[in-house]
Amino acid sequence: MYKSPTSYRLTRWSTVNRWRRWPRFISALTLLTLFAGQAFCQSAGTSLFKLSIAKSQSATNSQEWNPSSVTLRGVRALDIVTFVHRVNPAYIFGGEKLLNERFDVDYQSTSLSRSMGEGIIMDSVLRMLGMRVVLKQMDVDVVIIDKPRKLGPAIWASYEANSSITIGSGSTVGHTTMEGLGLYLEKFYNRPVIDRTKMIGLFKWELAIQQGIHENELTAEIKNKLGLDMKFARERMSMYVVEPVETEDGKS
Numbered sequence: 001m002y003k004s005p006t007s008y009r010l011t012r013w014s015t016v017n018r019w020r021r022w023p024r025f026i027s028a029l030t031l032l033t034l035f036a037g038q039a040f041c042q043s044a045g046t047s048l049f050k051l052s053i054a055k056s057q058s059a060t061n062s063q064e065w066n067p068s069s070v071t072l073r074g075v076r077a078l079d080i081v082t083f084v085h086r087v088n089p090a091y092i093f094g095g096e097k098l099l100n101e102r103f104d105v106d107y108q109s110t111s112l113s114r115s116m117g118e119g120i121i122m123d124s125v126l127r128m129l130g131m132r133v134v135l136k137q138m139d140v141d142v143v144i145i146d147k148p149r150k151l152g153p154a155i156w157a158s159y160e161a162n163s164s165i166t167i168g169s170g171s172t173v174g175h176t177t178m179e180g181l182g183l184y185l186e187k188f189y190n191r192p193v194i195d196r197t198k199m200i201g202l203f204k205w206e207l208a209i210q211q212g213i214h215e216n217e218l219t220a221e222i223k224n225k226l227g228l229d230m231k232f233a234r235e236r237m238s239m240y241v242v243e244p245v246e247t248e249d250g251k252s
Contacts, residue, residue: 090189152224
């Protein structure tokens with residue numbers, strides 16, 4: 001699930017190369033084998049796995065993975081798509097209700113385990129919820145990091161090798177590329193943040209920001225501390241669109 005850990009290494013969340021053909025072919029083949037095995041076992045009077053889903057009263061997301069069972073409480077379609085496709089929530093589109101309605105999920109298996117792939121199990125849950133994910137080109141609101149005339153007092157070039165972000169009680173200290181800074185800021189702007197500075201290498205920076213900060217306050221903080229100009233624009237980008245589909249009972 002997508003969470004904000006205290007300290008983590010940055011992973012490049014690129015929306016361009018997410019749909020790599022070979023890994024997705026293997027995932028699709030595994031999922032097909034799974035459902036084929038379930039159909040065979042049902043015809044023989046046995047069950048390969050059981051999956052039950054119900055609307056949740058929980059306001060938070062929790063999960064428990066055991067050798068032959070998975071328990072999810074308060075999981076959203078947004079969480080599942082983020083997990084399965086390893087994509088930043090800023091690149092997921094589908095409407096408030098569709099993405100944020102919470103469910104309780106219980107998965108039990110007699111012969112399969114977590115080793116079959118967490119992504120395969122979660123993708124099965126998404127299908128059972130009557131949803132699918134389609135990669136589409138869309139015109140969306142974005143934030144562009146423009147090249148500054150002069151860097152601010154809280155950012156400087158670094159020659160250390162590793163990228164990281166450490167979230168403290170009053171400030172966040174980062175050691176990233178400019179693209180990495182944009183990826184981190186996406187969760188505050190809740191939209192794609194694009195690096196157009198053409199500044200290469202790693203930078204150390206510090207910002208006093210917290211979840212829920214207004215975008216105007218955030219933009220001012222970035223300008224004052226880092227000297228970066230954040231421009232709001234609308235551009236055509238690849239987005240992961242969550243769509244409802246008809247389930248076996250004819251509902252969508």
